[in-house]
Amino acid sequence: MTALDRMLDPLSDCLNTEVARRIVALRIAPEIETRIQDLADRCHEGRLTEAERAEYQGYVEGAEIVSPIKLKAPRFLREQDSG
Secondary structure (H helix, E strand, O other): OOHHHHHHHHHHHHOOHHHHHHHHHOOOOHHHHHHHHHHHHHHHOOOOOHHHHHHHHHHHHHHHHHHHHHHHHHHHHHHHHHO
């Protein structure tokens, strides 16, 4: 378990079925997905400006926070169904 997982573990205590379902259903807007992919491509090519690098880093950091939450929600729902 990562440090971030340990920090977010208490989130499970805040979930209910409706909130967990809404978290599972969350999707990034298509235009943001396109922008992230463009920035990722430019990053791998070494062509980001400083502003673009900061924007891309913000998306990466956001994903690092959202991903564990999105993983906890389905686990919560499975536990509720088997409970």
